[in-house]
Amino acid sequence: MHILPQAADTCDERTITVGCARLEDENWNVRQAAVNAQPQVADTCDERAITGVCARLDDESWNVRRAAGNALPQIAAKGDVRAITGVRARLKDEYCDVRQAAMQASPQIAEKGEERAIAASAHAGTMR
Secondary structure (H helix, E strand, O other), X not given: OOOHHHHOOOOOHHHHHHHHHHOOOOOHHHHHHHHHHHHHHOOOOOHHHHHHHHHHOXXXXXXXXXXXHHHHHHHOOOOOHHHHHHHHHHOOOOOHHHHHHHHHHHXXXXXXXXXXXXXXXXXXXXXX
């Protein structure tokens, strides 16, 4: 998966299909690499990529959840409800690296005015 972005044209159907399939791999390292590759191989707002990366926000591995939080702002449109909802949930993740990725992603995907609500939610999550 590390060479996938270099070997493929952006938005190539086969590359996107293979990359999305790897998001479901049993090995967390493969899932993380697939998440990291999505911004390089998928077009912004590609439904398959967004759906797959959003699903990885609930991954059992914190490394994959963090990668998903970092990747979403690069592929999801500002205001994408799935991305906002998923990132918001990660603001209360048990791992600080995942919470940090969610906090950094939030203003990049939230609509104007929603950033304050997300910031308040993040602050509440860090207070527990």
